Amino acid sequence: xxxxxxxxxxxxxxxxxxxxxxxxxxxxxxxxxxxxxxxxxxxxxxxxxxxxxxxxxxxxxxxxxxxxxxxxxxxxxxxxxxxxxxxxxxxxxxxxxxxxxxxxxxxxxxxxxxxxxxxxxxxxxxxxxxxxxxxxxxxxxxxxxxxxxxxxxxxxxxxxxxxxxxxxxxxxxxxxxxxxxxxxxxxxxxxxxxxxxxxxxxxxxxxxxxxxxxxxxxxxxxxxxxxxxxxxxxxxxxxxxxxxxxxxxxxxxxxxxxxxxxxxxxxxxxxxxxxxxxxxxxxxxxxxxxxxxxxxxxxxxxxxxxxxxxxxxxxxxxxxxxxxxxxxxxxxxxxxxxxxxxxxxxxxxxxxxxxxxxxxxxxxxxxxxxxx
Amino acid sequence: xxxxxxxxxxxxxxxxxxxxxxxxxxxxxxxxxxxxxxxxxxxxxxxxxxxxxxxxxxxxxxxxxxxxxxxxxxxxxxxxxxxxxxxxxxxxxxxxxxxxxxxxxxxxxxxxxxxxxxxxxxxxxxxxxxxxxxxxxxxxxxxxxxxxxxxxxxxxxxxxxxxxxxxxxxxxxxxxxxxxxxxxxxxxxxxxxxxxxxxxxxxxxxxxxxxxxxxxxxxxxxxxxxxxxxxxxxxxxxxxxxxxxxxxxxxxxxxxxxxxxxxxxxxxxxxxxxxxxxxxxxxxxxxxxxxxxxxxxxxxxxxxxxxxxxxxxxxxxxxxxxxxxxxxxxxxxxxxxxxxxxxxxxxxxxxxxxxxxxxxxxxxxxxxxxxxxxxxxxxxxxxxxxxxxxxxxxxxxxxxxxxxxxxxxxxxxxxxx
Numbered sequence: 001x002x003x004x005x006x007x008x009x010x011x012x013x014x015x016x017x018x019x020x021x022x023x024x025x026x027x028x029x030x031x032x033x034x035x036x037x038x039x040x041x042x043x044x045x046x047x048x049x050x051x052x053x054x055x056x057x058x059x060x061x062x063x064x065x066x067x068x069x070x071x072x073x074x075x076x077x078x079x080x081x082x083x084x085x086x087x088x089x090x091x092x093x094x095x096x097x098x099x100x101x102x103x104x105x106x107x108x109x110x111x112x113x114x115x116x117x118x119x120x121x122x123x124x125x126x127x128x129x130x131x132x133x134x135x136x137x138x139x140x141x142x143x144x145x146x147x148x149x150x151x152x153x154x155x156x157x158x159x160x161x162x163x164x165x166x167x168x169x170x171x172x173x174x175x176x177x178x179x180x181x182x183x184x185x186x187x188x189x190x191x192x193x194x195x196x197x198x199x200x201x202x203x204x205x206x207x208x209x210x211x212x213x214x215x216x217x218x219x220x221x222x223x224x225x226x227x228x229x230x231x232x233x234x235x236x237x238x239x240x241x242x243x244x245x246x247x248x249x250x251x252x253x254x255x256x257x258x259x260x261x262x263x264x265x266x267x268x269x270x271x272x273x274x275x276x277x278x279x280x281x282x283x284x285x286x287x288x289x290x291x292x293x294x295x296x297x298x299x300x301x302x303x304x305x306x307x308x309x310x311x312x313x314x315x316x317x318x319x320x321x322x323x324x325x326x327x328x329x330x331x332x333x334x335x336x337x338x339x340x341x342x343x344x345x346x347x348x349x350x351x352x353x354x355x356x357x358x359x360x361x362x363x364x365x366x367x368x369x370x371x372x
Numbered sequence: 373x374x375x376x377x378x379x380x381x382x383x384x385x386x387x388x389x390x391x392x393x394x395x396x397x398x399x400x401x402x403x404x405x406x407x408x409x410x411x412x413x414x415x416x417x418x419x420x421x422x423x424x425x426x427x428x429x430x431x432x433x434x435x436x437x438x439x440x441x442x443x444x445x446x447x448x449x450x451x452x453x454x455x456x457x458x459x460x461x462x463x464x465x466x467x468x469x470x471x472x473x474x475x476x477x478x479x480x481x482x483x484x485x486x487x488x489x490x491x492x493x494x495x496x497x498x499x500x501x502x503x504x505x506x507x508x509x510x511x512x513x514x515x516x517x518x519x520x521x522x523x524x525x526x527x528x529x530x531x532x533x534x535x536x537x538x539x540x541x542x543x544x545x546x547x548x549x550x551x552x553x554x555x556x557x558x559x560x561x562x563x564x565x566x567x568x569x570x571x572x573x574x575x576x577x578x579x580x581x582x583x584x585x586x587x588x589x590x591x592x593x594x595x596x597x598x599x600x601x602x603x604x605x606x607x608x609x610x611x612x613x614x615x616x617x618x619x620x621x622x623x624x625x626x627x628x629x630x631x632x633x634x635x636x637x638x639x640x641x642x643x644x645x646x647x648x649x650x651x652x653x654x655x656x657x658x659x660x661x662x663x664x665x666x667x668x669x670x671x672x673x674x675x676x677x678x679x680x681x682x683x684x685x686x687x688x689x690x691x692x693x694x695x696x697x698x699x700x701x702x703x704x705x706x707x708x709x710x711x712x713x714x715x716x717x718x719x720x721x722x723x724x725x726x727x728x729x730x731x732x733x734x735x736x737x738x739x740x741x742x743x744x745x746x747x748x749x750x751x752x753x754x755x756x757x758x759x760x761x762x763x764x765x766x767x768x769x770x771x772x773x774x775x776x777x778x779x780x781x782x783x784x785x786x787x788x789x
Contacts, residue, residue: 151704152726368752368754370752
């Protein structure tokens with residue numbers, strides 16, 4: 001194998017591959033990227049056995065073939081090469097090394113045979129559809145903060161992507177929760193997605209996929225089966241196993257009868273929460289919200305370190321209410337709001353609270369209150 | 373040289389026997405009147421209590437431990453002569469000493485005796501740091517004027533009263549810091565009284581093995597040994613900086629300990645780091661129902677202790693010992709600290725469910741760590757488990773009923789599994 005590529009294109013391809021590679025793993029070849037040259041293009045493939053990323057790039061191929069080499073080392077080398085350099089990669093069958101040359105720099109890297117590289121079995125997908133990058137980006141960006149890290153509830157360690165009934169017909173819906181807060185984000189159902197099975201997309205996959213979604217208008221090909229999900233751009237294909245478990249029935253978690261409505265400028269609100277929470281050194285900082293007619297008093301009382309209070313002018317017309325929340329959770333949901341005011345719907349100080357952006361029900365958040 | 377008769381507490385200047393009572397149990401040391409940090413360690417505490425309450429056992433080898441299959445929790449000195457040690461599996465102990473009388477521990481009795489010993493210690497100083505039911509550090513610095521006698525006399529009187537009034541014996545280590553006091557109490561057991569003064573500290577430690585340091589277990593020992601450190605003498609050859617580079621914060625401590633320096637104070641309540649309970653089964657079991665019943669009981673016990681201490685934990689731990697004696701432990705951090713048995717149990721059960729099915733175990737334990745005051749615990753409910761709050765309330769109500777009518781007034785069905 002021998003081919004040459006411009007540094008920037010090579011860096012992009014290798015960067016995607018190396019981020020999938022697990023830093024610590026016991027199987028040496030999983031630290032490697034499989035590089036294969038054929039025709040006019042080169043593919044870079046990396047896997048952690050749960051996720052596989054395949055990146056295609058154009059190159060001047062002199063000799064077809066392939067090998068595997070440490071993804072992290074190759075990435076570091078390419079990253080440190082000068083911008084605009086032409087990089088040549090050549091496998092030397094005699095020494096079993098891969099030579100990387102650019103200008104006066106020359107590297108020789110150990111390889112492992114490409115036959116040993118575990119390639120994820122191709123499988124049949126039940127459903128294939130296409131979605132704009134910006135649509136997928138919104139679905140996952142706004143839900144991923146609520147993904148649980150509790151391994152004992154492994155079925156919450158991802159985003160539940162499925163088809164559901166929205167107010168105006170069927171929607172593509174993403175839900176994530178850790179038992180303390182929940183995010184439910186809807187998008188119009190893309191054509192051809194009607195029969196998509198619901199799948200739990202693991203946290204790491206969500207992070208890796210996000211890198212495919214930077215260009216708003218890019219069409220992303222999505223394929224889903226009961227066990228796998230695949231996201232593909234013309235250059236990159238990301239295939240991932242999904243979490244083998246049942247996502248809990250989240251619909252009963254979303255309060256329907258909350259009537260006490262608070263409307264507040266989300267960014268002012270977030271800043272105030274952040275300010276008052278400063279005095280508490282506890283890890284789960286509790287912020288108390290005292291609501292009275294058109295007035296919100298945020299307060300924190302930490303016996304060991306101090307107290308803080310801040311008043312905000314808000315729209316609130318219901319009865320007096322006192323309710324406590326974890327400051328971090330409040331900040332996280334408030335920062336999801338980017339266009340309009342945040343609308344909170346409360347019931348009592350012990351019941352889950354609902355938050356949405358203005359009257360938009362396509363993004364709904366639920367947060368559990370805290371005893372204060 | 374200052375001397376003290378341990379029987380009649382006469383203070384005198386020299387001589388092999390007490391000038392007042394003529395007995396030979398005499399303590400002599402240059403610094404005897406100046407040292408004030410002590411460690412009191414009861415001699416085979418549980419076994420002594422059993423022998424006290426049942427004189428027939430007096431000259432028999434007695435082992436305290438749970439059931440046929442548990443481990444030895446205490447062996448009396450007669451059994452120790454035969455090689456029985458604490459923490460030894462019971463079957464091994466009985467191999468060594470087939471005629472041993474095995475007594476099931478009566479914790480409530482030991483707790484009561486411990487409380488009585490504590491009361492005697494309280495008369496000496498408020499600076500008491502209990503390490504367990506049967507041992508404690510005491511700082512008697514500055515109490516000589518109050519008692520009209522130096523610490524050594526008061527300590528000799530303490531063990532004398534323990535023997536006379538409570539019928540249990542203890543050994544005293546007296547020195548100028550906790551580290552040395554703890555070592556000293558072990559030098560002269562049972563019914564011992566050992567003194568390590570400032571002057572001989574370095575010489576005393578020099579040839580001693582490093583495992584003397586409390587808290588240096590097999591793992592640390594191995595890592596020290598790889599660096600050529602077996603004795604305190606080896607340790608003295610190291611520069612402080614090199615020790616810190618090699619062993620981190622432990623390195624700095626080792627440097628000081630090598631020189632017999634220990635600045636830790638005797639504090640009344642050393643903060644607890646974890647609360648856990650475990651049980652060894654009569655027979656190894658892989659039966660999920662039996663294991664589940666044990667897991668619930670252990671979670672409930674740990675929860676009871678946490679509630680009694682006003683503490684809660686951010687981490688739930690599960691401990692298992694497999695039939696081949698390998699220990700497996702798993703932990704799960706919680707977003708919200710807890711002291712509720714139901715939550716501890718459910719999280720531990722989740723950890724258990726991740727273990728390979730069908731495994732056979734001999735021990736199971738559950739507990740909490742990363743402790744915080746209970747005011748910071750169980751502050752929010754679980755969206756996905758709306759019943760959790762109701763169960764927690766039921767548990768609090770159960771606790772209240774038990775407080776009034778006794779521990780068995782109300783039980784969960786699974787306790788009986």
